Amino acid sequence: MNEENFHIPVLSNKAVEYLINENIENHILVDGTLGGGGYTKLIFGHSSFRGKVISIDKDEYALSHAMQILNEFADRIIFVNGNFADIKEIISAAGFDYISGIVLDLGLSSFQLNEEDGFSFMKDTPLDMRAFKKDELTASEILNSYSKDELTELFGNYGEIGNAGRLSDAIYKNRKVKKIATTFDLVNIVTHEYSLGNKNKIDFLAKIFQSLRIEVNSELKNLEKALADSTDLLIPGGRIVTVSYHSLEDRIIKNFFREKKKTSEKTDDPFFDKDIDPVLRILTKKPEAPSREEIRKNSRSRSAKLRAAEKI
Ligand SMILES: C[S@@+](CC[C@H](N)C(=O)[O-])C[C@H]1O[C@@H](n2cnc3c(N)ncnc32)[C@H](O)[C@@H]1O
Structure with a gap:
């Protein structure tokens, strides 16, 4: 390369x-x-x-x-x-x-953004996002273990997402049924919860992925x-x-x-x-x-x- x-x-x-x-x-x-x-x-x-x-x-x-x-x-x-x-x-x-x-x-x-697991919402990969594989917490672990309040704070602070409570509610509800393991698991939750045009969907997903990335990699x-x-x-x-x-x-x-x-x-x-x-x-x-x-x-x-x- x-x-x-x-x-x-x-x-x-x-x-x-x-x-x-x-x-x-x-x-x-x-x-x-x-x-x-x-x-x-x-x-x-x-x-x-x-x-x-x-x-x-x-x-x-x-x-x-x-x-x-x-x-x-x-x-x-x-x-x-x-x-x-x-x-x-x-x-x-x-x-x-x-x-x-x-x-x-x-x-x-x-x-990293194109090839490593979890960073891109355009392809289905495990929701990892660790730039340092020795770090413990993956994006999937965050989504499946943080409390609703912690998720709301994370998306509000790091993604500057308004009414982040709605997003964390949707995540919380879905993870009870099935573990959120891949990028498309998360994308599907978002597209079911919100009806957004293509441009808004991309902007919104970018904010969500950015906030997780910031948290995973501190x-x-x-x-x-x-x-x-x-x-x-x-x-x-x-x-x-x-x-x-x-x-x-x-x-x-x-x-x-x-x-x-x-x-x-x-x-x-x-x-x-x-x-x-x-x-x-x-x-x-x-x-x-x-x-x-x-x-x-x-x-x-x-x-x-x-x-x-x-x-x-
Ligand atoms: C935008 S790229 C740097 C590109 C570089 N200036 C070049 O010319 O190719 C950022 C790099 O910083 C690394 N990185 C991010 N956070 C880091 C940290 N806390 N400690 C060390 N490396 C880090 C990433 O793994 C990535 O390879």
Whole structure:
């Protein structure tokens, strides 16, 4: 399989431009979402890059595929099959105590969305959705074991679905009769409960599948932890770059950057707020978006937003 079949990288040139601070001589960079290896490869093509890259992916298959593509740089890459949320442990196990940059291109690769079990509602596969097969909970287990309230919260928060109670009621009723085991089991429940036109049906199913995916892979929790821990590890001038694909992720990143650039903190004293040193300088006043040309070539890139910040 070639690189483009596996995944077409989104905003990759811009991401690498932001990631590499040319004033730093010897880099220790982290590609926290190796995927098809597109970003890591571009780092080696950057004229100012000298140093090493630690390339991480949760998905074993993605990792072994990218290792072949990046073979010519193998002596300067440390490949890690792990979770970017464990960045502190990963960096320390690699023998370092700081990094000069990290990039997170969030979400999943085209290969995962098209080929791995449970992600696509267009074909009937087991409802798995784990990017990391060592994780315990599958989407099917969530649908069959969460309480009605837990399901309502999940679909409301992660899918931003209004009146999510109706959906969890339908799931609850159906799972008593038959275990929800495959993607089409879930699709059938939805199509029986709601009469929707084709476009609305696709949008609705996309929201449902997105919320399950976020829960199975703890996507938002991992992101929050990775942002905080990577910022601790960055040296002054080191960069943190994110590419996100939905508003929940983007909100977390935007708020985190804002919080870290603040210069004062609220205290109990109404007349006096505590001065604090800012930790990050935001490099992207507005998020960068893909060009029209990029969206034309790869429709999945249309919702992408790139944000970058530099450690002070
Ligand atoms: C959008 S793709 C990255 C594509 C990559 N930039 C490229 O150029 O091919 C996202 C990748 O991140 C991985 N991933 C998602 N969450 C992760 C996490 N918490 N830790 C490590 N890898 C993760 C997925 O398995 C997937 O391969």
